[in-house]
Amino acid sequence: MTTHSERWPAGTPAWADITVPSLDQACAFYGPLLGWEFEVGGPETGGYTVATVGGRRVVGLGESATDQPSDPQWCLYLATDDANATTTRVAAAGGRVVVSATPLPGMGTMAIAADPTGAVFGLWQSGRHTGWDVTGEPGTVAWTEVMSTDQPQALAFYQHVLELDVMDAGGDGFVYAVLRRGDLSVAGVGQTEANSAWTLYLEVADVDATIEAATGLGATVAAGAADSPYGRVARLRGPFGETFAIITPAWHP
Known part of the structure; x- marks a missing residue:
């Protein structure tokens, strides 16, 4: 077991989340399956929910804002010390910036990109939210x-x-x-x-x-x-x- 409360080194996996049609259904599945408990965010975060193990952050879950069909998939966020600079490197290396660097007040800065072969991933520049803070256990x-x-x-x-x-x-x-x-x-x-x-x-x-x-x-x-x-x-x-x-x-x- 490793508890990690500091920001993750640049280039390393730091966070993951998924946006689903029903948070209740997602929690009812992942909670008993993986032993996750859930901290539901307030209206200012759109109800963004953090799954925890022993009170320590693991991943995030959000709920779709519309009833439109979607294809939910887990998104991995790689740590960066400068989200703007990294998205510039993404574009220069033949990738695609899907969501430009976006500050989330008090939490950090996120971006979404795709590599040249189409794989989508996120970038996370830590603020108060440093990413998942436990590894090495179920x-x-x-x-x-x-x-x-x-x-x-x-x-x-x-x-x-x-x-x-x-x-x-x-x-x-x-x-x-x-x-x-x-x-x-x-x-x-x-x-x-x-x-x-x-x-x-x-x-x-x-x-x-x-x-x-x-x-x-x-x-x-x-x-x-x-x-x-x-x-x-x-x-x-x-x-x-x-x-x-x-x-x-x-x-x-």
């Missing part, structure tokens, strides 16, 4: 990765924009690399034939038991449980079609 974010239709292009993009190092972690027929800041592994970048997208890996105590609980709560299985060198993993689709992975890590860093 219910917390254990790993993040982007699977891309053009892995070399995506890898070069993130390495340049975030000023990170790269470690090859591929194998026979498996194209994958790890972005690193010094000795810290930041995120994975792999090759896929499907759409380019980021994925959150949420830690659970027992992957197989969590799959059973999730399907009982209305989820479907996108990829069944399998063992890897890093732990036992599976991919799920939540009640709104959103995808996420679960993992019981083989060890903690």
